[in-house]
Amino acid sequence: MLYIVGLGLGDERDITLRGLDAVRSCHKVYVEAYTSLLCFGISSDGLSQLEKLYGKEITVADREMVEERADVMLSEASESDVAFLVVGDPFGATTHTDLVVRARKLGIKVKVIHNASVMNAVGVCGLQLYRYGETVSIPFFTETWRPDSFYQKIQRNQQLGLHTLCLLDIRVKEPSLESLCRGRKCYEPPKYMTIHTAINQLLEVEEMRRESAYSEESKCIGVARLGNEDQMIVAGSMKDLLGVDFGPPLHCLIVVGETHPVEEEMLEFYGIK
Amino acid sequence: MLYIVGLGLGDERDITLRGLDAVRSCHKVYVEAYTSLLCFGISSDGLSQLEKLYGKEITVADREMVEERADVMLSEASESDVAFLVVGDPFGATTHTDLVVRARKLGIKVKVIHNASVMNAVGVCGLQLYRYGETVSIPFFTETWRPDSFYQKIQRNQQLGLHTLCLLDIRVKEPSLESLCRGRKCYEPPKYMTIHTAINQLLEVEEMRRESAYSEESKCIGVARLGNEDQMIVAGSMKDLLGVDFGPPLHCLIVVGETHPVEEEMLEFYGIK
CATH class of the missing domain: 3.30.950.10 (Tetrapyrrole methylase, C-terminal domain)
Structure with a gap:
């Protein structure tokens, strides 16, 4: 299962309880870094705030990773639960439709957890x-x-x-x-x-x-x-x-x-x- | 302080951590009932789910209450912290701009906690x-x-x-x-x-x-x-x-x-x- 979880707009406390449940249950957690992560208050320090809250290690997936190495993430998601964290909503200003399409073609279940976006x-x-x-x-x-x-x-x-x-x-x-x-x-x-x-x-x-x-x-x-x-x-x-x-x-x-x-x-x- | 808190679209676990913090810190909690509350899975039973999660008694504010008796809520908010819960986002399809304007005219601080909306x-x-x-x-x-x-x-x-x-x-x-x-x-x-x-x-x-x-x-x-x-x-x-x-x-x-x-x-x- 691939969870695509919206983090909302402020800081680590803007995740929903449903989102937090999902993250905590996942084997591997990625956070999308190529839009507004730095503004989100997540510096190297901010990331550790997220990690502390979630009780999980988080891999920062930058633009190259999401675009070029999504296969790795998807293959992990075909075997266990993976969370992909996204600033705002998964289908807000930056959309992750492409990732959803790829996952579904591989027969991987996708669950979207919404949040506020711009x-x-x-x-x-x-x-x-x-x-x-x-x-x-x-x-x-x-x-x-x-x-x-x-x-x-x-x-x-x-x-x-x-x-x-x-x-x-x-x-x-x-x-x-x-x-x-x-x-x-x-x-x-x-x-x-x-x-x-x-x-x-x-x-x-x-x-x-x-x-x-x-x-x-x-x-x-x-x-x-x-x-x-x-x-x-x-x-x-x-x-x-x-x-x-x-x-x-x-x-x-x-x-x-x-x-x-x-x-x-x-x-x-x-x-x- | 008047907190206007978006509940998101699913059930009680779609509130954000920031929203939950606010609700738990408030003296009085209202939930707006005149749009889609029943669909939100909040029946009399759903409401008690919310109350259980929040550890607070919740007053259902129906259309009449919000439109006619907002004064009561606002006067409470001028003296202590009050949360007004809203399905979706406070400024989604149904907007609560009017309430914000009234609060501000009375010098009451307003804090909006966003969430997903349609x-x-x-x-x-x-x-x-x-x-x-x-x-x-x-x-x-x-x-x-x-x-x-x-x-x-x-x-x-x-x-x-x-x-x-x-x-x-x-x-x-x-x-x-x-x-x-x-x-x-x-x-x-x-x-x-x-x-x-x-x-x-x-x-x-x-x-x-x-x-x-x-x-x-x-x-x-x-x-x-x-x-x-x-x-x-x-x-x-x-x-x-x-x-x-x-x-x-x-x-x-x-x-x-x-x-x-x-x-x-x-x-x-x-x-x-």
Whole structure:
């Protein structure tokens, strides 16, 4: 049996009792490390917090491992119970559908244990979840790669009066260019997009396209460290939010659509004072 | 302090450790009963399961209580720690934004403890959450009241190639017409919309509007008892799903948009065999 267990958004105490039961019953425990684990408060020390709580040794499965060596994990799961821990929900922003498909093809039973993820916890900022349109991802722009498919999606959502959740890029364990050239693997330090970078990229694309999907006056909500003790939520125009220090990652950004009265009260509550 | 604690989707063991800590530390504990509590496996017996686990007496706050008597709960929360338990996530399909706004106006601190809700757990059916458009609600049609605003929303999502999550109506503690006439409160038995009723209503509206937003051949996924041990997920055309017995509530329905290869593999997996 392969258990895919959502850890939620805060720290080790955000696992559910059902999730904890599963982890404790498993022969082997992996934790997915290639999205937001470091922000989850799990450093080398954080991991040992998890291990202490679960009473289990945990193997960190980084991007390479999940993508290239999933076979090992799956073969273990065909013989005994294995838990694969995932930040947020197993089918949240980062989805593990592929792993489920592979497991099932091998005849391995899969049990999913859900938890909160950014996709639903973002409701805390006061905008109704059913008033969101398509979610967009904002990738880090480079000199040569500036994909802006998010622009049209935000535009469509705005036209329909819907809110847009923007998920901001995370780069963890990217091989450094230098290391690739030298034929051995070294990694860039992890990089998490801030709300400032996201807004600057959004405005850059608007500047280029000039279709008025949004402007620096557009109402947004910046959310930092969602679900953590020190979570920060600030509502204001894009321009205003550029002046706010949101602190450490993870950040996400919501471009606000048409609002209802209760939503407006919450926006006011989170407004820059 | 008012803790608003998500219980998740299954049973009492779906609370998080953080949620359990909060409940156990509270002076008074309420559980919201006007959405899907009965489906949550909390009957009079289920409630005592919760009480046993939490080591606390729990007051069931029905619709009237939350809407009319929230003042009592809030005044208690201004003096000591009170927990308000909510099925799913506090800001999932049913949102408690209003309660948060009222608490904050009274200067009461609010702490939200997130959990899975239908809004993210529905990812388990294999369609990527960021490929969903606006969520719709399908209300029970009556002889005289047949609101169909969902039609246009599904149509728009379909045109954009996006999936549509349809939340199906729940009627709990509706005063019976007879009791209203007699001036005393009696209630209709709870009513939960099935996938069959939802599809029949969808097709009835299509039949009337004839704008081809969808048809009985449209690909859908029916999901029953999401997050429970006996959850059931079946993919097929609307017509096909009318022939499937989904069993007890809660049900929800997804109208599938354009699919990616991994999504298709999952659809195949859940297809009618």
